[in-house]
Amino acid sequence: MLxxxxxxxxxxxxxxxxxxxSEDYEYDNKKIAELIKSVPLLxxxxxxxxxxxxxxxxxxxxxxxxxxxxxxxxxxxxLVPTCHPDRIEQELQCLQxxxxxxxxxxxxxxxRSAGSIIFVMPYMKHDRFxxxxxxxxxxxxxxxxxxxxxxxxxxxxxxxxxxxxxxSNFLYDRKSRRYLLVDFGLxxxxxxxxxxxxxxxxxxxxxxxxxxxxxxxNRVEKVRENTKKAAETKCVCFGKARICSVCLIKPPxxxxxxxxxGFRAPEVLLKYPYQTPAxxxxxxxxxxxxxxxxxxxxxxxxDDCTALSEITSIFGSARMQQCARKLGRKLVFSENIPGIDIxxxxxxxRNRNKACRAINALNxxxxxxxxxxxxxxxxYDLLIRLLDPDFKTxxxxxxxxxxPFLQTS
Numbered sequence: 001m002l003x004x005x006x007x008x009x010x011x012x013x014x015x016x017x018x019x020x021x022s023e024d025y026e027y028d029n030k031k032i033a034e035l036i037k038s039v040p041l042l043x044x045x046x047x048x049x050x051x052x053x054x055x056x057x058x059x060x061x062x063x064x065x066x067x068x069x070x071x072x073x074x075x076x077x078x079l080v081p082t083c084h085p086d087r088i089e090q091e092l093q094c095l096q097x098x099x100x101x102x103x104x105x106x107x108x109x110x111x112r113s114a115g116s117i118i119f120v121m122p123y124m125k126h127d128r129f130x131x132x133x134x135x136x137x138x139x140x141x142x143x144x145x146x147x148x149x150x151x152x153x154x155x156x157x158x159x160x161x162x163x164x165x166x167x168s169n170f171l172y173d174r175k176s177r178r179y180l181l182v183d184f185g186l187x188x189x190x191x192x193x194x195x196x197x198x199x200x201x202x203x204x205x206x207x208x209x210x211x212x213x214x215x216x217x218n219r220v221e222k223v224r225e226n227t228k229k230a231a232e233t234k235c236v237c238f239g240k241a242r243i244c245s246v247c248l249i250k251p252p253x254x255x256x257x258x259x260x261x262g263f264r265a266p267e268v269l270l271k272y273p274y275q276t277p278a279x280x281x282x283x284x285x286x287x288x289x290x291x292x293x294x295x296x297x298x299x300x301x302x303d304d305c306t307a308l309s310e311i312t313s314i315f316g317s318a319r320m321q322q323c324a325r326k327l328g329r330k331l332v333f334s335e336n337i338p339g340i341d342i343x344x345x346x347x348x349x350r351n352r353n354k355a356c357r358a359i360n361a362l363n364x365x366x367x368x369x370x371x372x373x374x375x376x377x378x379x380y381d382l383l384i385r386l387l388d389p390d391f392k393t394x395x396x397x398x399x400x401x402x403x404p405f406l407q408t409s
Contacts, residue, residue, distance in 0.1 A: 035061060035078055038116035046120075048076065057083045057185050062123060073123040074108060075182075081115045087185065088117055094160055094184040095119065102154035103147050103179040121182070127174045129167035134294045138375055139409070141291055144172065145382075146406050147179035148284055153397035155181070156277040159190040163258045165283035167290070186258040190277055262286065262299040266311060266320070266389045269304045272327045278391035281400070285386030289342075292375055292383060293349040315339050315389055323389040342387075343380045378405035 032048045042048065046063035047070060053060035058079045064070040079088060092110060099121075100106030109120035136144065148170055155162055162169075163186040171180040235244060259268060265282035267275055290298050301307035308331070312320045316339025317331070324331045382405045388394040400406070 031059070032061070035059075035076070035118075038078070039111055039113040039118050041111055041113060042076070042118070046074070046076065055183070055185065057087065063120075075121045075123045077119040077121065079117045079119070083117075090187055090189070091184045092119070094155075094158075094187050095121070098155055098158050098160065103151040103181055104154050105180050105182045122180075124171050124178060124180045125173055126171035126180070129172075129290075130296045132172070132174055133167075133290055133296055136291055138379070141288075141375070141379070142406055142408075143177065144179070144291070145284070145288055146401065148181070148287070149397045149400045149406070151179070151181040152277075152280050152284060153401065155187075156190075156280070156397055160184075161188045161190050161275065161277050162186070162280050163188055164260055164263075165280045165287070166260050166263050167287055170287070188258070188275075259283070261301055261307065262297060264304075264307060265391065266308070266323055267327060267391050269308050269311075270324055270327055270329045270331075272329070276391060277396075278394045281386055281394055281397065282391075284400075285383060288383050288386060289346070292379060293346040295349055311389070312337055313340070314342060314345070319389060326390065326392070342384065343377070346375075346380065346383075376405070378403070378408075381405065 028051055031051055035048060036043050042063070045066060047066055049062045049064065051059055052062045052075065058077050061076045061078065063074050063076045065072040065074065092107070095105065095107035098104050105121050107119055107121055111118050111120070132140075148165075151170070152162070152165070162181070162184065164183060169181065169183045171182060172178075235246060259279070263283040263286050265275075265279040268279055286298060290296065299307060299310050301310050308320070312331075312333070317333045317335075317337040319339065321331045321333075382395075382400060382403045385395040385403065386400060395403070
């Protein structure tokens, strides 16, 4: 259960920025009044300045600690009352157990008042992704990806899938070179049963000691048999461009689709139920793809089918069909799609964007911003490893951190 906070036990960490920093928040007196009314304790501790973010399940406000004369700044996340208790508990545990180190946001205070719950977290001034994605230097890209993968390594160490990795959830202060992974609202536990269901028999047996119980062996084998049967069961309409009446009345497949469009991995789009931390790695690869191509948002898919089509246009239909078969799925295309060279694609897109900026450059500083953006082949090799359509062979955060591109300064 969440406990009501006691102000005499509070010790706030000073991660504030200076007073002269301009804040990017929306002042809404009505929203602030509603927040204070929901959690009256806030008025005694903080001065709420305005809203700095909003999502499906929460709103985030900028606040300063009154006892610090407004010098210490915090992000106050107000969860919607209809938010499921399990989701709240999961996010709270993530912030408490994982946060506070390795570029992962920590928790300063949790307050429950009647049906309202707020999380108070360190506030970090940050730049918009659109302001720096076009002109990040090679070294800056290394530092950025190293910090992101370090944060993911920390999260995955606790068997947690973040599920919503994207630029707006990985804050970056370009001036101070600080980074912060935020928003665990969609975080999910990666259970041992999930691991066992996707491993082959040899891997499963090697993970168990000689003294394991017979009941554990039976459970593992049962999960494997059920998964295999589900993958091998085919209907007369399987692989055809139609759905039979029998399949129409079947209940929909249960698989998590949580995440942001454009950053969902192939296994999520294919509704594979046994999803792993590899979906976070894919999303980090999409971010790197945006950086290397100088594109603010690379994939702009309105739905899952379009998203699969966009991914297929890069990797080709044969590779995507092979990936789908491993998941017990079948992808049908009207024609063969050869795929394209991702290195050439990134270079052409960046050169195109560079040319557009050169035309619109107002001074020499803007022109020099793109001079040091020739990425080495090791950068593209890391990108390919992060964007492996097969989640089983996709690089882990630890493997990516040991990649030559991130090992050199």
